[in-house]
Amino acid sequence: MMKLFRVVKRGYYISYAILDNSTIIRLDEDPIKTLMRYAENKEVLGDRVTGIDYQSLLKNFQINDIRITKPMDPPEVWGSGISYEMARERYSEENVAKILGKTIYETVYDAVRPEIFFKATPNRCVGHGEAIAVRSDSEWTLPEPELAVVLDSNGKILGYTIMDDVSARDLETENPLYLPQSKIYAGCCAFGPVIVTPDEIKNPYGLDITLRIMRDGKVFFEGSVNTNKMRRKIEEQIEYLIRDNPIPDGTILTTGTAIVPGRDKGLKDGDIVEISISNIGTLITPVIKRRKKLL
Ligand code: DO4
Ligand code: MG
Numbered sequence: 001m002m003k004l005f006r007v008v009k010r011g012y013y014i015s016y017a018i019l020d021n022s023t024i025i026r027l028d029e030d031p032i033k034t035l036m037r038y039a040e041n042k043e044v045l046g047d048r049v050t051g052i053d054y055q056s057l058l059k060n061f062q063i064n065d066i067r068i069t070k071p072m073d074p075p076e077v078w079g080s081g082i083s084y085e086m087a088r089e090r091y092s093e094e095n096v097a098k099i100l101g102k103t104i105y106e107t108v109y110d111a112v113r114p115e116i117f118f119k120a121t122p123n124r125c126v127g128h129g130e131a132i133a134v135r136s137d138s139e140w141t142l143p144e145p146e147l148a149v150v151l152d153s154n155g156k157i158l159g160y161t162i163m164d165d166v167s168a169r170d171l172e173t174e175n176p177l178y179l180p181q182s183k184i185y186a187g188c189c190a191f192g193p194v195i196v197t198p199d200e201i202k203n204p205y206g207l208d209i210t211l212r213i214m215r216d217g218k219v220f221f222e223g224s225v226n227t228n229k230m231r232r233k234i235e236e237q238i239e240y241l242i243r244d245n246p247i248p249d250g251t252i253l254t255t256g257t258a259i260v261p262g263r264d265k266g267l268k269d270g271d272i273v274e275i276s277i278s279n280i281g282t283l284i285t286p287v288i289k290r291r292k293k294l295l
Pocket of ligand 1: 079080081082083087115144165179255256257258
């Protein structure tokens with residue numbers, strides 16, 4: 001059993017593995033290589049260390065000159081959509097495009113082929129304690145709390161993490177072809193605080209996901225779901241992701257949301273988003289609203 005986390009110290013990344021919830025190893029190699037080595041033979045290269053207060057880093061984000069950050073740099077991040085019935089219903093409540101009398105979300109939910117979209121590159125992702133963003137041209141952006149998988153180039157699951165597929169819902173609702181702008185921008189994706197290996201997740205279809213949006217110190221929105229409600233299974237999502245589409249080792253696929261706050265629950269500058277998934281932890285990120293650049 002292994003959890004990976006990473007810190008920044010004076011501009012340098014340092015990665016750590018927690019083995020069996022106790023021993024901390026400072027890794028000698030990139031966390032993606034560590035995940036692959038662990039999947040192969042459970043070997044972890046590095047030195048045992050003491051004095052790293054992981055729980056305190058989770059709580060305070062920073063201790064002296066050490067700050068927790070995203071646990072790895074995924075070369076690509078992909079998303080799967082409308083994988084829960086709740087998502088089909090909640091997305092369809094908006095005044096969205098219809099095909100042959102069904103909303104595009106109902107059509108995707110019923111289709112053989114799942115929705116798979118490109119989500120992010122590492123520079124667009126943030127980690128625990130780092131800010132996600134509302135685009136300068138969006139008035140309605142929502143967090144999407146999701147279980148995500150880290151994959152090798154064959155689609156094998158190397159690890160699980162918590163991902164926030166932050167989405168500018170007004171752009172997507174205005175026109176489905178604006179989906180890439182709704183999904184991909186600076187600060188559109190948060191994940192962490194750790195990546196856990198598959199032996200920490202006995203059943204990925206029995207995990208509680210909880211979302212809390214905090215505003216002015218109070219709970220502004222709260223919702224939860226269990227992954228047993230996931231209709232489009234992770235294996236099927238992976239199969240479509242890698243079909244005729246080579247992915248690099250360390251690619252992340254986020255598996256869709258079932259918690260969809262309404263029009264009146266859009267994120268604002270200063271909000272705090274907390275996402276918890278059982279057996280993984282809690283990912284906490286502040287929200288910033290980007291300002292329009294003056295020409
Ligand atoms: O196109 C809609 C995006 C759906 C999505 O991201 C989700 O279901 O989580
Ligand atoms: Mg999503």
